[in-house]
Amino acid sequence: MTDEATAFVPGHVTGFFSAHPHEDPARAGSRGAGIALSHGVRVTVRRADDGTEADSETTLNGESVAMPPVGGVRERLGVPGAAVDAETPLPLGSGFGVSGAMALGTAYAANAVFDRRLSENALVAAAHCAEVEAGTGLGDVVGQARGGLPIRLEPGAPDHGAMDGVPARPRVEYLAFGEVSTEEVLSGDTAALTRAGERALADLRERPTPDRLVALSRRFAREAELTTDRVESVVANVRAAGGDAAMAMLGDTAFAFGTALSDAGYDPVVCDVHRAGSGLVSE
């Protein structure tokens, strides 16, 4: 038992995906592939002063925020009095999995503070289900739990889903221009998106390399008609410079490996692939 605990959860960029809704949130999710980033979210949980829900605020970079997946984790763990403070350099709503990271970080840290004695799979399941129920994501949480370049073979929380990974840890570059509404895309007709995502997954499994991950992500965004004008323009310039880039699902964000964005004259944010997945950093 401890008064306060902090967890780190990597950001997660999805390159391509297929949506698999299910009435049981532990079986709902996505197939697809992405990148766990060394840029992530530090989530600190402490007991609210009077231990009641009324007092259990959620903040992001010092500002109070409404974050339904965090509320869902509080509920699933039975810790209404968990005050949650998150810090991140990543923009919200831009395809970096910040909501999933806040949910998963809350689960890890609240488990320590409130001595819930849950296993890693149970914590990941709580965050995944809270995120699915809030409609803010379908696959970030399981990718963030694994780290690396996660491939989601089967949708769902750990007891139902299945993961693999691309065995490489390249340098990552990204440019974040703004938001795309995950809720809007996921609540629309996802049939074409899912066909394109399934095809990309089959092709990545045949040859799981970073270059292929970017190329298939670029193809997916085009086939699913999700590419924004700004990302389209970045991709065209990067390809003209001999590199490759793709769009983060779902945000107005371009990403690439190595120096592809820099080589095309951009001034991207640079980070690494996060190796470790999520976990406590102090308790």
Next chain:
Amino acid sequence: MTDEATAFVPGHVTGFFSAHPHEDPARAGSRGAGIALSHGVRVTVRRADDGTEADSETTLNGESVAMPPVGGVRERLGVPGAAVDAETPLPLGSGFGVSGAMALGTAYAANAVFDRRLSENALVAAAHCAEVEAGTGLGDVVGQARGGLPIRLEPGAPDHGAMDGVPARPRVEYLAFGEVSTEEVLSGDTAALTRAGERALADLRERPTPDRLVALSRRFAREAELTTDRVESVVANVRAAGGDAAMAMLGDTAFAFGTALSDAGYDPVVCDVHRAGSGLVSE
């Protein structure tokens, strides 16, 4: 394609286990729980000069060694000309999973050098099967691939097994006195061992904490009649000092969390839980 690549694989101490043989090595393995250590094995693979098997040596800390699981990985990946050089501070045969680490590190690094384009699951499966066939281990490889405090829920390589984890990252202390033959124990009657291991697993799942992992490991070694005299004496002294310790499966090695060995007057080796699991560090 690259001339040389290096992977890091954490050491892995098993605290308790049950043995599950199967004619298909991908389905054979163990249930149980353990610790991935920040002390591990760096494995460098390069193309042997003339690209033939005759030239593809395996060394450990500069000395030529016979290491059948490494040979098994070469065969499964179709890379007879992979020269393997491993460096580790961990003793061989003492319950730290050095053979599994060499097999898994060879798989990761050879995949990069020889452009085999395999996924992480395929690399883990190759190393797991090679280790099972060599009789040198049943569960280290999948624990080393995951990192943290891995729980093996179901035996086997990633397509067949299932993993969970204890969500904590405590400081680790250990004292390595010498070798215990894994082959000898695994080739004997494992019925009593497996009953004790299954019971420990059920109890850990009910309350997956580091303290419980040590207590259940201590009980397991006693029930399976594997505790050595030296470890027995360390455990007694640590418990007299108010702490707890257990034995590494399979080695004449005592381990504990926090400062339990130091507090009892020992001068243990100290390391951390390895968070990241295995992977390339350079290519």
